[in-house]
Amino acid sequence: MEFLPLWLCLGFHFLIVEWRNGRGTATAASQRGCKVVDGVADCRDLNLASVPSSLPSHSRMLVLDANPLKILWNHSLQAYPRLENLSLHSCHLNRISHYAFQKQGHLRHLVLADNRLSENYKESAAALHTLLGLRRLDLSGNSLTEDMAALMLQNLSSLEVVSLARNTLMRLDDSVFEGLEHLMELDLQRNYIFEIEGGAFDGLTELRRLNLAYNNLPCIVDFSLTQLRFLNVSYNILEWFLAAREEVAFELEMLDLSHNQLLFFPLLPQCGRLHTLLLQDNNMGFYRELYNTSSPQEMVAQFLLVDGNVTNITTVNLWEEFSSSDLSALRFLDMSQNQFRHLPDGFLKQTPSLSHLNLNHNCLKTLHIREHEPPGALTELDLSHNRLAELRLAPGLTGSLRNLRLFNLSSNQLLGVPTGLFDNASSITTIDMSHNQISLCPLAVPSDWEGPSSCVDFRNMASLRSLSLDGCGLKALQDCPFQGTSLTHLDLSSNWGVLNGSISPLQAVAPTLQVLSLRDVGLGSGTAEMDFSAFGNLRELDLSGNSLTSFPRFKGSLALQTLDLRRNSLTALPQRVVSEQPLRGLQTIYLSQNPYDCCGVEGWGALQHFKTVADLPMVTCNLSSKIVRVVELPEGMPQDCKWGQVDTGLFHLVLILPSCLTLLVACTVVFLTFKKPLLQVIKSRCHWSSIY
DSSP states (O other), X not given: OTTHHHHHHHHHHHHHHHHHHHHHHHHHHHHTTOEEETTEEEOTTSOOSXXXXXXXXXXXXXXXXXXXXXXXXXXXXXXXXXXXXEEOTTSOOOEEOTTTTTTOTTOOEEEOOSSOTTTTHHHHHHHHTTOTTOOEEEOTTSOOOHHHHHHHHTTOTTOOEEEOOSSOOOEEOTTTTTTOTTOOEEEOOSSOOOEEOTTTTTTOTTOOEEEOOSSOOOEEEEEOOTTOOEXXXXXXXXXXXXXXXXXXXXXXXXXXXXXXXXXXXXXXXXXXXXXXXXOOSSOOOOOGGGOOOSOGGGGEEEEEEEETTEEEEEEEESTTTTTTSOOTTOOEEEOOSSOOOOOOTTTGGGOTTOOEEXXXXXXXXXXXXXXXXSOTTOOEEEOOSSOOOXXXXXXXXXXXXXXXXXXXXXXXXXXXXXXXXXXXXXXXXXXXXXXXXXXXXXXXXXXXXXXXXXXXXXXXXXXXXXXEOTTSOOOOOOSOTTTTOOOSEEEOTTOTTSSTTOOGGGGGGXXXXXXXXXXXXXXXTTSOOOBOTTOTTOOEEEOTTSOOOSOOBOOSSOOXXXXXXXXXXXXXXXXXXXXXXXXXXXXXXXXXXXXXXXXXXXXXXXXXXXXXXXXXXXXXXXXTTEEEEGGGSOSSSOGGGGGGGSOHHHHHHHHHHHHHHHHHHHHHHHHHHTHHHHHHHHHHHHTOOOOO
16 A cells, blocks of 8 residues: 555656647647748648647747638747747738737738738737837738728837738828838838828838839829839829929939829929839820910919918929920830820930830821930830831931830831931841831942832841831842841741742841741742751741641751641641651641641641640541541541542442443343344334244
8 A cells, every 4th residue: 555655646647748748749730731941930821720839939930821810819929939020921810919929029020911900900009019120011901991000000110111002091191101210111002092191201201112003093293202212103093293393302213103194294303313214004195286375374284282271383384394304314214005196306315314215006107316316325116006107317317226226116107217227226136117018128228319218128237136027018029138137036927929939038047047937928839848948047937827738848957846837728747747857856836727638648647646736636637528626536547538549540440330230231131021022013114024
């Protein structure tokens, strides 16, 4: 009996140990799936209902995205006092307990995006107020109003980056961001903001990036955030953008006003360093030439600005809105998809540093190329999809496009370009003149010829690499029109008869071409078999939409990767397509929409295993007046095709012989049946005597 207490103690001890071991096993199982590497614990999307407690206590980063936590309790993060980065994205959080972050004094980055914090926002705000060292906070997608957001951001003066995107903010005043003097980046996109009171951002003296895209702002007047470097107000309903008229230096470098309803060119700061201006998809135009008035008073607009008891009047000249703006540092200007009918004299002179100019999808009819217009620094000019009928080049002007690399004139009404336009354009690599009714000069245009040219000459443009002449109504090419170039990309599509049945006009650039498009150029049944053996570097070849009856030939080493033969007149597929080594190197080939004959094709069996045919399920052939998918053909030659392999004469003999034999037998039977009566009738008619 004296050992009974000892046995009881030992038994109790073993029970405790077993209970602890069991608990440890359960905890390990619940944490299974978390990836821990160098202080980073990744537990995203593991269907966790609570924060794991058995991770390393020294973890600096904890990712719990896409777990149904719902509530962050006071004790949830106590095991990780060294956390610097915590992500709780899409965790269905509707409540953060008051002391949930009490021991997270090292936390710098906190992501709470796409939760439901608006339901218990006061308690959640109290929890956030304990994070005195927080620098980055993401509250996007929480259905927060401006009052809720103001409460959550209160006293968080250490914040440098805040995201309130995808919430329900509607009106901003100076109380929302009060006390955030260190804030450098603010994201307010995809809210419902329709009004920003004056002074709403005045306290944000360190603010550098502001995103207001996808809101409902009708105008921005008296813009005075001089310290801002990046401003995105795209996808609003802006009709006006007017910067403050004070002669103070603005640090704004990038301004995005695209996809709005601007009527006039924005009134930009008088002193700034703006290098990127995005104005695409608005309703802008320059109207001075359309406005017939001699009174300067009729050319201005006055804006009445009321801020409390203070009233300001801003006067703006509507027809010279660009003249007082500082565009000297501008490098990228996008004015596409607007209503511009012309560019005012001197407009491009104010942009000496401009390198990219996009004016596509406007209403331009003419463009004057003068000295410094476009500027010498220009490398890309896009004038596509306008109504350009004429380009004018100032007399004696040379080298105006000396630094231009890309020139897009597609989809206009041009008949040619001025003589000398491309003189000294030693940097140009890409020209797109598709969908203009131009013609190529058969010989070089005389240098002393003045006035607009009726043709375009690309000869001896050594830097030219890519040329698109799609749909230009070109006549048959003559005299090697691309001689002296090193073209790698050439598009002659939709120019019927441009090759006149021969690819010899392309021999001058055959060694350098890598991409060649000859779609819908009229290569027909009368054309000899196309031989592309000289095009050793060709990687992509488009021959679709023609009337080819024979497969093109490729000999020697071939770099071809893509071949398009759709919509031709091919009735047979030669065996060499799947047997020749050069063609076996193809990565993609298109063969559909051809009138193939199922009985006249040699390589269908191998073709079904030719995985490079991108449109194999759509390849069909004609079998006994029926259209059949090639992939559905039976193995080997179909039974209906066997007669097609027999000699035609023998075939007709086999058909005629049974008929002849049948007719002979019938005649014999008739003759034998009616032999005696027939002889008697003949005798009675002719009165012959018979001897019996």
